[in-house]
Amino acid sequence: MKKKFNLKKKIQQFRAWRERPREVAPLSTEEHECLNCHDHYTGNFCPRCGQSAATSRFSMKVAAENFAEAYGMGERGMFRTILDLILRPGYLILDYLRGKRASYFAPFKMYFLLAAVSLLVTHGLNITGNALHDDSEYVVNEVNQERNADSAAKSSGSVTKDDAQNSFAEDYPEEYRMYSVIFSTLEKIERFAQKYPSINVLFLLMFISGNLFLFFRHSPNIPDLRYPELFISLVYIANMYTIYSIVFDFFSLTKLTILALLLTIIPLKQMSGYGWWSTILRAIVAFIIMFVLLVAFIALMVAGVGLFVKYHG
Ligand SMILES: [Zn+2]
Structure with a gap:
């Protein structure tokens, strides 16, 4: 008879595994001789110098581990x-x-x-x-914004896309400049957040x-x-x-x-x-x-x- 794949049981097993604290493998009673100081001991590390009992000759794996270290x-x-x-x-x-x-x-x-x-x-x-x-899009926006603020402050009556924004800039050039600084700072923070998650x-x-x-x-x-x-x-x-x-x-x-x-x-x-x-x-x-x-x-x-x-x- 074919053994039926039991999804429910598998999920239960997975849940139990997830909640179980990590188990550390039992210590072997095998005796080691430290290759560094020649002490005899049982356990994973030499109690005198701390060198690992698993120290072996260099293989590709050991060399790679050494590099990763x-x-x-x-x-x-x-x-x-x-x-x-x-x-x-x-x-x-x-x-x-x-x-x-x-x-x-x-x-x-x-x-x-x-x-x-x-x-x-x-x-x-x-x-x-x-x-x-990409930063270039933001940089173009920033340059445009500055140009708008400048032209709005200098010449009155120029018709551009954002009339409300420009009339505000005309009437209150100082405030407009200050708010531009705040909003461009917020934009910079957002950009930073995307670049460095x-x-x-x-x-x-x-x-x-x-x-x-x-x-x-x-x-x-x-x-x-x-x-x-x-x-x-x-x-x-x-x-x-x-x-x-x-x-x-x-x-x-x-x-x-x-x-x-x-x-x-x-x-x-x-x-x-x-x-x-x-x-x-x-x-x-x-x-x-x-x-x-x-x-x-x-x-x-x-x-x-x-x-x-x-x-x-
Ligand atoms: Zn040792």
């Missing part, structure tokens, strides 16, 4: 950590916070390595062979971290979450995002990176132990509070500029 990628944890960040990100974070540090690649180290790879991909190492996010997402997560802490500090899985623990978790979550954005940018599917941003809900759900809706609601409220604060800040800035121009202009 120079770039901080020598530890085998790297690829397993990448895989875990895709398949079980929140459970990886739980493992890490609960003390399974050596099983995983360290979060900040991983962040800088991924940021470097991401930088290469957005600057040309992708299937198009070109830098994504890893830096962008970490900034965003750090910015929202205070609000997230408010909503996740007493979760079922971690009832007494500390802020630094959340901070470390967010670095791993930023790493997860960067992995997806590298893949999307590599295939020039840059628009999909918004999907990667939505996927950050998964680790939040897994590490907190809240249900889907509870997690999503908490994240949304945290995001809205951040957004309101940001808008209030910009409004204050714009109002401040208006007042400054009114009394000093």
Whole structure:
């Protein structure tokens, strides 16, 4: 009789595997002689000098590992950590916070390595062979804007595409110049965010971290979450995002990176132990509070500029 493929059972097994903390293989009782200091010992590393019991003659593999070590990628944890960040990100974070540090690649180290790879991909190492996010379009816009502001300030009555904008520029040339500076700064920030996704997402997560802490500090899985623990978790979550954005940018599917941003809900759900809706609601409220604060800040800035121009202009 043919064995039936049971999808439901497979999914159950996958879920159980995901939640299970990483197991470390049992220690062999085999005795080793350290090739460096000739001590005899059992275990994976020499207790005197720390050299690995697996030290062997050079092969291509050993040479490649030696090379990778120079770039901080020598530890085998790297690829397993990448895989875990895709398949079980929140459970990886739980493992890490609960003390399974050596099983995983360290979060900040991983962040800088991924940021470097991401930088290469957005600057040309992708299937198009070109830098994504071309700057030339923005530069042309900026030059046009400046020209409009100048011509509007100098000659009155010139008819152009954007009459409302120009009449404002005519009546209030000082304010127009100030607002142009604010908006071009915002545009520059947006451009920066597209060119450096890893830096962008970490900034965003750090910015929202205070609000997230408010909503996740007493979760079922971690009832007494500390802020630094959340901070470390967010670095791993930023790493997860960067992995997806590298893949999307590599295939020039840059628009999909918004999907990667939505996927950050998964680790939040897994590490907190809240249900889907509870997690999503908490994240949304945290995001809205951040957004309101940001808008209030910009409004204050714009109002401040208006007042400054009114009394000093
Ligand atoms: Zn030794």
